[in-house]
Amino acid sequence: xxxxxxxxxxxxxxxxxxxxxxxxxYDVLDQLRxxxxxxxxxxxxxxxxxxxxxxGVHRVExxxxxxxxxxxxxEHALIMSICDDCGSVEExxxxxxxxxxxxxxxxxxxxxxxxxxxxxxxxxxxxSEDSTS
Amino acid sequence: xxxxxxxxxxxxxxxxxxxxxxxxxYDVLDQLRxxxxxxxxxxxxxxxxxxxxxxGVHRVExxxxxxxxxxxxxEHALIMSICDDCGSVEExxxxxxxxxxxxxxxxxxxxxxxxxxxxxxxxxxxxSEDSTS
DNA sequence: TCTATTGCGTTACATTATAACGTAAACTAC
DNA sequence: GTAGTTTACGTTATAATGTAACGCAATAGA
Numbered sequence: 001x002x003x004x005x006x007x008x009x010x011x012x013x014x015x016x017x018x019x020x021x022x023x024x025x026y027d028v029l030d031q032l033r034x035x036x037x038x039x040x041x042x043x044x045x046x047x048x049x050x051x052x053x054x055x056g057v058h059r060v061e062x063x064x065x066x067x068x069x070x071x072x073x074x075e076h077a078l079i080m081s082i083c084d085d086c087g088s089v090e091e092x093x094x095x096x097x098x099x100x101x102x103x104x105x106x107x108x109x110x111x112x113x114x115x116x117x118x119x120x121x122x123x124x125x126x127x128s129e130d131s132t133s
Numbered sequence: 134x135x136x137x138x139x140x141x142x143x144x145x146x147x148x149x150x151x152x153x154x155x156x157x158x159y160d161v162l163d164q165l166r167x168x169x170x171x172x173x174x175x176x177x178x179x180x181x182x183x184x185x186x187x188x189g190v191h192r193v194e195x196x197x198x199x200x201x202x203x204x205x206x207x208e209h210a211l212i213m214s215i216c217d218d219c220g221s222v223e224e225x226x227x228x229x230x231x232x233x234x235x236x237x238x239x240x241x242x243x244x245x246x247x248x249x250x251x252x253x254x255x256x257x258x259x260x261s262e263d264s265t266s
Numbered sequence: 267t268c269t270a271t272t273g274c275g276t277t278a279c280a281t282t283a284t285a286a287c288g289t290a291a292a293c294t295a296c
Numbered sequence: 297g298t299a300g301t302t303t304a305c306g307t308t309a310t311a312a313t314g315t316a317a318c319g320c321a322a323t324a325g326a
Binding site: 008 | 272273274275276277282
């Protein structure tokens with residue numbers, strides 16, 4: 001096990017954790033440039049891919065962005081609630097929903113490998129604020 | 134009501150329908166170049182956005198691609214099953230699953246506006262084929 | 267130490283998507 | 297029908313996202 005890549009991975013993860021919201025790979029890149037002025041996209045993407053493998057980071061497909069995993073139990077299929085106001089991303093495990101989904105797809109003969117469940121809307125914090133724009 | 138944009142929209146939709154699978158905007162562009170040699174990305178994206186508004190086309194977020202809607206009833210929230218072997222995309226309406234999801238999110242105070250439910254895997258056709266690679 | 271492996275830095279490029287602007291088509295009113 | 301308005305088009309340019317490929321350097325194992 002090489003520990004070589006893990007320095008960069010922990011830096012990337014730290015950046016993502018500092019924000020509660022999803023960041024694009026290039027947002028992460030910009031943050032890391034302070035410490036590593038010559039860093040380039042492949043380095044960031046390599047770290048992100050490794051972190052996704054490990055489950056420490058999730059890709060938000062509908063934003064082309066990345067977010068630190070903050071679910072206590074590392075589920076492999078979860079619901080992501082994305083607030084279009086403030087950008088926050090919440091994770092929810094919902095085993096019954098997954099069972100339900102598996103049932104529906106099972107009937108069609110589809111063999112599911114990966115689930116992307118992303119819900120866009122307004123989080124409770126933003127929703128309860130006065131909408132005095 | 135201008136009918137002006139609809140010519141291009143119907144061309145784009147025709148291309149997407151000819152394939153059962155998801156196409157990138159640039160795949161569509163290449164197809165249309167036969168008929169419109171000078172067509173450029175904004176034209177295709179404009180048509181795609183209009184078609185998505187109308188419900189004739191869905192965006193596949195996890196592929197950055199587009200697919201013609203083939204569900205009989207135009208549901209506004211559906212499950213897309215994406216075969217990673219052959220690229221085919223199936224739509225399934227699942228009202229109970231949506232209710233289930235709404236229930237889970239309702240408890241968290243999240244107000245859902247748009248659902249992205251995409252399942253990657255292997256379709257029944259590809260799954261039943263001999264895997265003599 | 268020697269060697270194999272792995273991931274890094276770097277350059278370059280591929281892919282996906284949009285901004286901005288002038289123009290032409292279609293619609294509206296007269 | 298013609299003037300004014302709107303709308304989408306074509307065009308150019310560029311932004312944003314993501315990867316291929318290569319040589320090198322660090323680590324691991326013998």
